[in-house]
Amino acid sequence: MRIVVTNCNTTQEMTAEIVRGARSAAGQGTTVTGLTPAWGPESAEGWLDSYLSAAAVLDTLRTHDGPPYDAVVMAGFGEHGREGVRELVDVPVVDITEAAAHLACLLGRRYGVVTTLERSRGQIEDSLELAGVGRNCAAVVGTGLGVLDLGDTGRTQAAFLAAAERARDAGAEVLVLGCAGMTGLQRAVGEKLGLPVVDGVAAAVKLAEALVTMGLRTSRAGSLAKPVPKRRTWGAGRD
Amino acid sequence: MRIVVTNCNTTQEMTAEIVRGARSAAGQGTTVTGLTPAWGPESAEGWLDSYLSAAAVLDTLRTHDGPPYDAVVMAGFGEHGREGVRELVDVPVVDITEAAAHLACLLGRRYGVVTTLERSRGQIEDSLELAGVGRNCAAVVGTGLGVLDLGDTGRTQAAFLAAAERARDAGAEVLVLGCAGMTGLQRAVGEKLGLPVVDGVAAAVKLAEALVTMGLRTSRAGSLAKPVPKRRTWGAGRD
Amino acid sequence: MRIVVTNCNTTQEMTAEIVRGARSAAGQGTTVTGLTPAWGPESAEGWLDSYLSAAAVLDTLRTHDGPPYDAVVMAGFGEHGREGVRELVDVPVVDITEAAAHLACLLGRRYGVVTTLERSRGQIEDSLELAGVGRNCAAVVGTGLGVLDLGDTGRTQAAFLAAAERARDAGAEVLVLGCAGMTGLQRAVGEKLGLPVVDGVAAAVKLAEALVTMGLRTSRAGSLAKPVPKRRTWGAGRD
Amino acid sequence: MRIVVTNCNTTQEMTAEIVRGARSAAGQGTTVTGLTPAWGPESAEGWLDSYLSAAAVLDTLRTHDGPPYDAVVMAGFGEHGREGVRELVDVPVVDITEAAAHLACLLGRRYGVVTTLERSRGQIEDSLELAGVGRNCAAVVGTGLGVLDLGDTGRTQAAFLAAAERARDAGAEVLVLGCAGMTGLQRAVGEKLGLPVVDGVAAAVKLAEALVTMGLRTSRAGSLAKPVPKRRTWGAGRD
Amino acid sequence: MRIVVTNCNTTQEMTAEIVRGARSAAGQGTTVTGLTPAWGPESAEGWLDSYLSAAAVLDTLRTHDGPPYDAVVMAGFGEHGREGVRELVDVPVVDITEAAAHLACLLGRRYGVVTTLERSRGQIEDSLELAGVGRNCAAVVGTGLGVLDLGDTGRTQAAFLAAAERARDAGAEVLVLGCAGMTGLQRAVGEKLGLPVVDGVAAAVKLAEALVTMGLRTSRAGSLAKPVPKRRTWGAGRD
Amino acid sequence: MRIVVTNCNTTQEMTAEIVRGARSAAGQGTTVTGLTPAWGPESAEGWLDSYLSAAAVLDTLRTHDGPPYDAVVMAGFGEHGREGVRELVDVPVVDITEAAAHLACLLGRRYGVVTTLERSRGQIEDSLELAGVGRNCAAVVGTGLGVLDLGDTGRTQAAFLAAAERARDAGAEVLVLGCAGMTGLQRAVGEKLGLPVVDGVAAAVKLAEALVTMGLRTSRAGSLAKPVPKRRTWGAGRD
Structure with a gap:
């Protein structure tokens, strides 16, 4: 496929x-x-x-x-x-947000998300809530790193570990990598933490x-019906 | 102002x-x-x-x-x-979504929203929930009319009244017009219904x-900080 | 009016x-x-x-x-x-409780209330919950001051600032003055805090x-109907 | 005692x-x-x-x-x-509100309340919620009878049975008599309904x-501390 | 009886x-x-x-x-x-879990549970939630003691008091003994804590x-009907 | 594997x-x-x-x-x-309960479960809630068939379709087969219903x-630690 x-x-x-x-x-x-x-x-x-x-x-x-x-x-x-x-x-x-949460729910009673900037916390909490998997989220914790800072592996790992401990103290038994750019980090930090770490992309x-x-597709019977045909313009192309 | x-x-x-x-x-x-x-x-x-x-x-x-x-x-x-x-x-x-709900909460114990297509129900429920005013929403009910059908006043009023009764049966004591294009309808239908009707635009x-x-502005201390300066392109301009 | x-x-x-x-x-x-x-x-x-x-x-x-x-x-x-x-x-x-919360919801993702005695916390939480605006309340924090102590401006400001920091740590992006007697304080402390402060009276x-x-009145169709006429006595007049 | x-x-x-x-x-x-x-x-x-x-x-x-x-x-x-x-x-x-609910929770997975006027529903729901026992309440249903109408036993029983069926359809496995004036009714209607009926007074x-x-008393360590001594007047004594 | x-x-x-x-x-x-x-x-x-x-x-x-x-x-x-x-x-x-919580709700606005091992927290939270009394539970706190360690009274009391303080800080106004083996402890620690302590067995x-x-029995009209007659084997008897 | x-x-x-x-x-x-x-x-x-x-x-x-x-x-x-x-x-x-719900959440905004006896509804609702996926469950509906009656395919399909319609009316956009013995039914009824049907076993x-x-295992850091070694007997072996 x-x-x-x-x-x-x-x-x-x-x-x-x-x-x-x-x-x-x-x-x-x-x-x-x-x-x-x-x-x-x-x-x-x-x-x-x-x-x-x-x-x-x-x-x-x-x-x-x-x-x-x-x-x-x-x-x-x-x-x-x-x-x-x-x-x-x-x-x-x-x-990837919902995917990571769905799998995390199978691995422990509560999970936590470690993300980049603190300001993203609200969006992530809202996204998990609406996806129907917010109940077992113990905490969303920021590392203070921007998305484009994640290249610095050492700093990223250290910041991730510090944030992960805050999530664990809040009750998280499983961690979720809260940024697509963190993919790969789960291998490095999983052992140190002694907690399963779920990467959303995988x-x-x-x-x-x-x-x-399984041959399953999105339901069309309700809120996710096909878009109604109509006139739409996709951007003015200005920077 | x-x-x-x-x-x-x-x-x-x-x-x-x-x-x-x-x-x-x-x-x-x-x-x-x-x-x-x-x-x-x-x-x-x-x-x-x-x-x-x-x-x-x-x-x-x-x-x-x-x-x-x-x-x-x-x-x-x-x-x-x-x-x-x-x-x-x-x-x-x-x-206007949150605004209507905020005022509706002041007028009765539960409010209901009458909107256009049933498919919009989910979006409205999510929007009210995240705005923090979902608790006292008894129901979001669709009229079956599209946004651009609202010009036909007679049909709109009849559909609105039918939907409003469903909302009332679900416990709504106050109604909210669930579409900007419904503005004006509150006067016409308010009397027939015997319920206050809140228009979101007003x-x-x-x-x-x-x-x-009151001199109040959006908080910058948290999730609603100013956007980080960066490169952004706003659309390719294709239909 | x-x-x-x-x-x-x-x-x-x-x-x-x-x-x-x-x-x-x-x-x-x-x-x-x-x-x-x-x-x-x-x-x-x-x-x-x-x-x-x-x-x-x-x-x-x-x-x-x-x-x-x-x-x-x-x-x-x-x-x-x-x-x-x-x-x-x-x-x-x-x-004023609900009013402050309604406006606070428009200014940030979560708000906090700073009130007088810790013992009032429960009443305020209940009041916000039933008004339908409890969801986005991050914390209600007491200053330890009684209502009639609020005249001492310096002490009140200091206590307010300390309590406000606890609310911010709990996620509040907006503050609410949790006592009618605090009116006026928002100007003084707003700047120091860098957070919008909402006064309930205003x-x-x-x-x-x-x-x-908008010509809106309380709904009579439900729990807030007019009181049933009956015999009522309003107090025995004893101290 | x-x-x-x-x-x-x-x-x-x-x-x-x-x-x-x-x-x-x-x-x-x-x-x-x-x-x-x-x-x-x-x-x-x-x-x-x-x-x-x-x-x-x-x-x-x-x-x-x-x-x-x-x-x-x-x-x-x-x-x-x-x-x-x-x-x-x-x-x-x-x-008696909370008492009936506490015992009802021990007798089935969900309980329902049958009360007098529909307008009382909101107060009862709020009271149960704040008492901490609202979760397992499936429905609060009104009989349409006023408190002082309850003397007419035949009419009361019939109205109670009709309301009780609505509660059962909503998932109630246990019923609560939602008015102190209904005390005594549980014996008469319990058998007909095939459901346990809890009287709040008992x-x-x-x-x-x-x-x-058990020697237990209300906690003074928190929101239910003794009232602060102060000047209070209890009513003007006017009708 | x-x-x-x-x-x-x-x-x-x-x-x-x-x-x-x-x-x-x-x-x-x-x-x-x-x-x-x-x-x-x-x-x-x-x-x-x-x-x-x-x-x-x-x-x-x-x-x-x-x-x-x-x-x-x-x-x-x-x-x-x-x-x-x-x-x-x-x-x-x-x-005893639900029983303690039901009575605790009558004694304060929020209650806390002090239990043995931290790992039991999840089970207790789930049990309270499904019993319908989870809302007013402020915290479930572990003492770190195993069930069979409770014989050492001095150590148990000290551990209980430390855990109880954490529950109080989380808002508990009433405490629940979170283990049948703690029965008796309420007398000893109640005074020191200044909080009511509820024993689930009592x-x-x-x-x-x-x-x-009151002549009340479990409802058979719903999820708690009598078990359907069928073939069942109760264990293989292996250690 | x-x-x-x-x-x-x-x-x-x-x-x-x-x-x-x-x-x-x-x-x-x-x-x-x-x-x-x-x-x-x-x-x-x-x-x-x-x-x-x-x-x-x-x-x-x-x-x-x-x-x-x-x-x-x-x-x-x-x-x-x-x-x-x-x-x-x-x-x-x-x-299989949680598994079906996790996938159902990916296919629509709300899902419904069709199960065997009505009496199972409570257990299923509790199971979904504790698994962290109860929020988006619109309804659990019984067919009235016992587990061992599911062999009669025609009757099962008819009962399933009737129950499925009730779930859809309650807002379900996706259906879940609420019994392991229903496996296989999703192919037969999916087309008739026009809704995706998720089988928990698959x-x-x-x-x-x-x-x-992905190399993920259950977290041992918290409530799901390995059982403490101790004496346990597994049944007396009586029928």
């Missing part, structure tokens, strides 16, 4: 990084294609970025003319757009594969 | 209608300016439209070069974007005036 | 203080009249006081024979009685003006 | 009825004394009545100069005042006996 | 201890019989133990051929099985007596 | 049926082994059965001496035991495969 993984920002290096993570999780016979939005923010940090990203990802998928695909993975942690993509495409759609790939294998 | 009212879609007639409603609610000394997004959907019905609308409204405000204004009223019922606009502008921002104008008069 | 502001206790100095605050928030053309209950507690601190206050305020409004008024503002933070007053009078009723005046202007 | 049962209204026949119910539930060695407020409403139906009743009950207990007692049972279903009485007296206080007497026997 | 108290583990000394506690709480005319499961864990600490205990207690009651009894008290704090026992026997069933005995006296 | 699927009852035909369902969902390279408890109920319908089943499944896994396995799937819809199995085994454990197999592939 073919899974399209959409980055939520325009930074191609991050798309590449995400695709690497997705591929290492994908099963045999699964092809992963990355999609970088042609417009939007270079990183998504805050609500303005998130709404801009949501529209850009929708436009990118809408106008994508690659080979057909079987599922979409949306790789923006805590970002908006998933219900819109579910309306748009006819294949299953899995967002989780979403596995859940997407599961839905495709 | 000057209030900018943003329509959530590109239909200028609807902007005009909304501005009329806003002006009739505005106090002496309040100037209301309507803003129609240069891009986006011609009506917002569903999540794809809503995310597209959110980005378009943000871009429209971002690039707006009219006279300074004191508050923004966002006139899309149940639509996304309010937190993004709060990050973007330095003046108070009031969304409610938002009054709340915006209140915040401005 | 004419707004009657009811103090929740028998201390006339506090009524005067509250009326000053209400007048400075009121719009042009709004007349504010203060009403001090002829009986009740000299300050309301705890549930016994609150229930006594509720009955006294009801009796005071019931027997008030001043000029007609257009709205009632109830100036007891966290005190009981608002639903009873809504049953009694035919004009909109706004309680908030309630603006919300009352909004409801009156 | 001696239990004082406070009626919430001034109707002495109802006090007598309640005392009969309380005595038939009381254990050997328990003396039950009824207390009719010297002022207040002749029946409590709605919030105004409820707040008036709360103050009257507090005043009645405050000025009561009978023999010492070991517990107070407050016999007003859904009425206010229990936290105030807990502050006032040094003995355990049990309200439940409160048993819970009060339990607390007294 | 005769009350059967079931220990949740196979340690007869603990049954004896529990029976002592139950008897000291029981009213005149109440006979208390202890029942030690013939199989199961020697102490219940964690979910595996709890499920094993639930089946063992059910089997023990199912095959018990002593004199008839009027109620069952289940003396395993936070352990599973209560709904199963309610299906099985025709008399009222009260679990609470359950009083609630069982109340239900029996 | 090797997945052990545990039936919750002693009916080997049902184990065979479940294994068939599991195998048809399993990926290449996944071996599925069924495990029928040596003791317990012949079908699990109600709480007594469920607790008996939980202990029997734990004992069966505890004493199982087959080849090593990589994950456990627990095939009892709404049955107890999952946390106990998580403590017991060192590999991931997925219960869902759990895919989630187990995902966790194993």
